[in-house]
Amino acid sequence: MQEGLLLIISGPAGVGKGSVCQALCRHNPNLYYSVSFTTRPPRPGERDGVNYLFVDEQKFMELRDGGSLLEWAKVHGNYYGTPAHLVAQMRKEGRDVILEIDTQGARQIRRKFEDGVFVFLLPPTMQDLLRRINKRGADTPEEIKRRFVAAYRELEEMEIYDYLVVNEKIEEAAFNIEAIIAAEKCRIGRYRDVLKQLLEEGDEFDLSLY
Amino acid sequence: MQEGLLLIISGPAGVGKGSVCQALCRHNPNLYYSVSFTTRPPRPGERDGVNYLFVDEQKFMELRDGGSLLEWAKVHGNYYGTPAHLVAQMRKEGRDVILEIDTQGARQIRRKFEDGVFVFLLPPTMQDLLRRINKRGADTPEEIKRRFVAAYRELEEMEIYDYLVVNEKIEEAAFNIEAIIAAEKCRIGRYRDVLKQLLEEGDEFDLSLY
Numbered sequence A, B: 001m002q003e004g005l006l007l008i009i010s011g012p013a014g015v016g017k018g019s020v021c022q023a024l025c026r027h028n029p030n031l032y033y034s035v036s037f038t039t040r041p042p043r044p045g046e047r048d049g050v051n052y053l054f055v056d057e058q059k060f061m062e063l064r065d066g067g068s069l070l071e072w073a074k075v076h077g078n079y080y081g082t083p084a085h086l087v088a089q090m091r092k093e094g095r096d097v098i099l100e101i102d103t104q105g106a107r108q109i110r111r112k113f114e115d116g117v118f119v120f121l122l123p124p125t126m127q128d129l130l131r132r133i134n135k136r137g138a139d140t141p142e143e144i145k146r147r148f149v150a151a152y153r154e155l156e157e158m159e160i161y162d163y164l165v166v167n168e169k170i171e172e173a174a175f176n177i178e179a180i181i182a183a184e185k186c187r188i189g190r191y192r193d194v195l196k197q198l199l200e201e202g203d204e205f206d207l208s209l210y
Helices: A017-027 A057-065 A084-092 A103-112 A126-136 A141-160 A170-184 A192-204 B017-027 B057-065 B084-092 B103-112 B126-136 B141-160 B170-184 B192-204
Strands: A006-010 A031-033 A036-038 A052-054 A069-075 A078-083 A096-100 A117-122 A163-166 B006-010 B031-033 B036-038 B052-054 B069-075 B078-083 B096-100 B117-122 B163-166
Touching (some): A006 A017, A006 A103, A017 A031, A057 A078, A069 A084, A069 A103, A078 A084, A078 A103, A117 A141, A163 A170, A170 B170, B006 B017, B006 B103, B017 B031, B017 B096, B057 B078, B069 B103, B078 B084, B103 B117, B117 B141, B117 B170
Parallel strands (some): A031 A096, B006 B096, B117 B163
Antiparallel strands (some): B069 B078
16 A cells, blocks of 8 residues: 655644645545644633644653654744654555644654655735734734744745645635645655556566567 | 646557547646647548648758757657747746657656656556557557557656656546646745745735734
């Protein structure tokens, strides 16, 4: 069985990463959305094990120092990290894994997984991003400003990504990411085995018969 | 307007390139299928200007030496070449252009167009390829053998391609190439202008207001 893809989705806070990932998983049951550990307190409506695995800082450091995290990052004062074991297992079972992580984490993954597929989700305009950040409502003005400045800085780090997808409409952005998944499965680098098999078959033919 | 993609589709004779390209053009009217010049005599049912632009060898050499061909190749004793002017014009109008060409031609395009998208169409098995070549019926046994050996040799040249698509069912192969087109339009290298615009917009914000 072919190993599943490792799909990294990043983008500024407020761009709609969560909604796009939900749409992707709804359309495609072969996708596995990796739930991250975080030391951030749950927002209203967030559930442990669904949105995040909520842990305290001591537990997080144990996981990190014990090699249980594929990547980790400190963002806006909170820690986030991806459970390594589950991601490896799912990919081995042929499932495509989505990591919704920030640019710090993406850089760590890029170094470890050459075959990862890196997607950066963009707002249609910066005004639009600001509107979305404001709409969330749960944050203080200082936090909004910090997030917006961070979002803006992140745009300058896009060169480590393979693809940019503009999230104007969620379904369109999801459609483009689905196309990226299908296309990446056709990349020549992922086909070495099939190619080898075809060449071996060819060697077995007695061409003088034809 | 963003320039259209240049999509190169190659694959062994008999793999079904023509049928897949027809399906692609049927699904997507923005695609422009580039009709090649050839010195090969028309097969039954082939029409001048639709399947090929049929020319004699003298005319072909005039076109080639006058710089009117984007690429050219000699395959099984016949010349084939792509009209340069029309391809450039269509891409400028935002249409994605398909070139159905052989590996010789593809290598020439690869050198000239870094942003070309190179797709190699594969048979599911070599037996299957042989069956398809035999079914065509218009060729002599010697020609069938020559084509099969050439097909087999071509498989060893695949490293210049970006994608491999297995043509087991025409509609599935077309679906995968459509995904490749959509994904390639999201490639970070094609997005430099949008990115620049977003960063300029960001510069105009007075962040102290937020």
